[in-house]
Amino acid sequence: MRSRSLSALLRLMFIGIATVSLGTLNAYAADDLEKKLMTSAPEILDHARKAGYRNIGILKFRVGNERNGTTDSALGRRLADKLEMALILKNELANPVGIAKQASDHAAKIDGASHLSVAGRQQLFTQSYPMSWGNQKQELDAFYTGTAIIDRNLTKITVMIQVVDPKISTLTPVKLLQIQPDIDDLLDAGESFTVRGLFDDAKLNLSESERKDQATKEAVLTSLKIDAEGSNAEESSADESNEKSPGTGSHPLSPDHPDAPIRFEVRYDGKPQVITFTGDQAFVAEPEAGQTVELVVKRSGSERPRLAVVVKVNGENTLRKQTLPDAQCGAWIFEPTMEIFGIKGFQMKDGQREPFEVLSQTESAAKEIDYGQHAGTISITVFPEKASAGKSSSKALVDSASESTFGSLFEGEDFALLNEAMHPEESPSTLGALKSKLDTRGQLVTRGIIVGGAKRINAEVKKTTFERDTIPLMSATLRYRPPGDLP
Numbered sequence: 001m002r003s004r005s006l007s008a009l010l011r012l013m014f015i016g017i018a019t020v021s022l023g024t025l026n027a028y029a030a031d032d033l034e035k036k037l038m039t040s041a042p043e044i045l046d047h048a049r050k051a052g053y054r055n056i057g058i059l060k061f062r063v064g065n066e067r068n069g070t071t072d073s074a075l076g077r078r079l080a081d082k083l084e085m086a087l088i089l090k091n092e093l094a095n096p097v098g099i100a101k102q103a104s105d106h107a108a109k110i111d112g113a114s115h116l117s118v119a120g121r122q123q124l125f126t127q128s129y130p131m132s133w134g135n136q137k138q139e140l141d142a143f144y145t146g147t148a149i150i151d152r153n154l155t156k157i158t159v160m161i162q163v164v165d166p167k168i169s170t171l172t173p174v175k176l177l178q179i180q181p182d183i184d185d186l187l188d189a190g191e192s193f194t195v196r197g198l199f200d201d202a203k204l205n206l207s208e209s210e211r212k213d214q215a216t217k218e219a220v221l222t223s224l225k226i227d228a229e230g231s232n233a234e235e236s237s238a239d240e241s242n243e244k245s246p247g248t249g250s251h252p253l254s255p256d257h258p259d260a261p262i263r264f265e266v267r268y269d270g271k272p273q274v275i276t277f278t279g280d281q282a283f284v285a286e287p288e289a290g291q292t293v294e295l296v297v298k299r300s301g302s303e304r305p306r307l308a309v310v311v312k313v314n315g316e317n318t319l320r321k322q323t324l325p326d327a328q329c330g331a332w333i334f335e336p337t338m339e340i341f342g343i344k345g346f347q348m349k350d351g352q353r354e355p356f357e358v359l360s361q362t363e364s365a366a367k368e369i370d371y372g373q374h375a376g377t378i379s380i381t382v383f384p385e386k387a388s389a390g391k392s393s394s395k396a397l398v399d400s401a402s403e404s405t406f407g408s409l410f411e412g413e414d415f416a417l418l419n420e421a422m423h424p425e426e427s428p429s430t431l432g433a434l435k436s437k438l439d440t441r442g443q444l445v446t447r448g449i450i451v452g453g454a455k456r457i458n459a460e461v462k463k464t465t466f467e468r469d470t471i472p473l474m475s476a477t478l479r480y481r482p483p484g485d486l487p
Contacts, residue, residue: 030212032180033157034418037082040175041090044083044144044161047174048097051165055138057103057129058084059115059145059164065189066152067227067280073373074315075188078325079148079159080104085421088132088434096431098138100129101423115145115164115171125166133427133434142166144174150181150189154220157181183216183471187326187381192226192280192476193219194252194259208470215471226250227280252476253282253380261307261382261473262334265296266480267342272296275478282478284378286448293356293450295343295378297334304336308383308468311343313356313450315374318343321452326381326475333466345459346452353459354452375449376481382474386467449481 048056061076087099100106106129107113114120128137143164150157157179162171179185186193195218206214252260253275265272266284268291273284287293295318297309308331311318319330332341345355421438428434 030182030209030216031184032182033079033185034082034086036159036177036179037079037086038090038418040161040177041083041086044174045087045091045097047163048142048144049095051142051163053097053141055098055100055129055131055140056087057100057107057140057143058087059107059124059143060104061145061159062116062147063150063189064147065150067150067154067224073188073190074325075148075150075157075185075190076373077104078185078188079146082418083144083161084132085418085438088431089418089421089438091431093432093435098134099132100138100140101132101427103129103140103143106130115143118169121164122166124164131427132423133431134429135427145171148179154181154186154191154223157185181216182212183219184212184325184327186216186219186223187472187475190379190477191219191223192252192282193223194257194474195219195222195471196259211471219475222250223280226252251277251280251282252474253478260300261305261384262309262380263298263300264380264476264478265298266378266478267294267296268292270294282476284478284480286376286481287358287450289358289360289448291358293344293358296340297332297343297380298340299334299338306336306385306466307334307473308332308385308466309334310379310381310383312374312377312379313346314377315379316346318345319347320349321346326379326472327383327470331383331466331468333464347459347461348456351458351460352456354454354456356450357453359449359451377477377479378450379477380475381472383472384469386469 058080061079063073063076063079065073081102084099084102087097091097091099106127107124110123110127112120113123113126115124124143125140128139130137144161145164146159146161148157148159159177159179160173161175161177163174164171181189183195195215251257253264254260254277255263266275267273268285268287270292276283295311295313297311310326310329310331312326312329316323317329319332322329332343334341345353347353424434424437428437
């Protein structure tokens with residue numbers, strides 16, 4: 001399966017668009033993605049019942065960004081996971097539609113399976129899938145998936161939900177949604193930004209939705225400024241060199257950034273590497289096989305706040321290799337007494353560490369398939385500690401960062417659940433039992449291709465408590481390897 005261009009994604013999205021109406025759109029709205037998916041879930045379940053689908057699965061969405069032309073991001077997986085959970089929460093106990101458990105993970109293991117070609121779609125139906133409840137795998141009657149386009153100004157995400165039916169040769173449009181992105185969506189879309197002024201006493205007394213709205217506006221402004229500044233720098237140096245611009249002061253990873261809460265370094269064999277910029281994207285040289293790799297976080301400025309720092313390599317958290325959204329991942333805690341700390345591998349929960357290891361070109365090419373769109377990337381997100389004046393909080397027992405708890409209410413308790421719910425490790429026997437397990441309120445934060453080495457070493461980390469603010473101070477993605485032809 002080969003990556004498609006943004007124009008191809010746009011063509012794919014708007015097939016049959018005339019049959020679906022669009023709603024009105026405001027500038028920003030906290031949790032709009034979750035609200036729209038929750039209100040659309042009964043309609044999609046009704047569509048499945050009318051089509052005679054007994055069991056369905058949700059596949060990762062394709063994502064395109066009009067501003068920088070990139071395709072795919074963590075947002076595609078988030079859309080699939082949120083839609084899957086919304087369908088479970090809105091499913092009828094008396095007349096349930098079976099929902100496969102994270103069907104994309106299983107489909108990725110089927111040779112040739114893809115919803116982007118006729119032959120690939122047929123392969124999707126050649127195996128049975130584990131279900132969200134019940135202990136037996138089931139054959140699926142259809143898959144729901146879709147495409148999402150992030151507009152140039154980061155104020156709108158157009159989502160087309162589609163169905164993959166083995167009896168129909170093409171993807172069939174089901175529902176068109178206009179999503180007003182919030183800061184969580186921008187995080188998953190891989191945008192780089194900083195947020196200021198959301199952590200004083202006055203702002204902390206706002207509601208969670210109000211703070212998230214203001215944080216989104218600030219993140220959009222800084223992200224667009226980074227893009228414009230980087231593009232101008234690139235154009236000004238184009239006649240002198242074909243190399244990327246060495247710096248843009250607005251990018252969170254720039255050493256000249258006035259408000260970045262931390263400084264970030266990538267070191268090969270102990271030597272810091274130069275970070276360069278093209279538009280809103282940051283780059284560092286690709287390491288060579290056999291080199292040691294260390295990721296270094298330094299204190300910035302004279303203030304010494306306590307911070308939670310999430311660092312991922314190839315989309316995997318350096319704490320326990322979590323692939324959750326950053327706000328739910330384990331985090332390294334930057335204590336006020338610390339000036340600098342280094343990350344030399346993936347810290348695992350058993351007090352062991354997998355040191356970073358650089359694969360050969362041949363091994364790297366094979367590994368890119370496993371990591372997908374995250375291959376060759378390092379991402380960093382920084383969260384402040386929650387101040388007591390705020391109306392919401394997210395508890396964390398830190399050596400892993402806590403799962404954020406958003407207090408917004410919509411459609412009763414179900415909407416609050418959608419922001420928190422995660423599949424239990426073992427599938428319950430019935431839909432009712434699954435819903436009961438999901439209805440819990442109230443998880444953890446810790447202190448060529450770069451991978452974790454096969455040989456682990458002992459490396460204990462100190463655990464501490466940390467109450468994390470749900471609004472990040474900054475987020476940035478750094479690419480250390482050119483993207484290949486990824487699935």
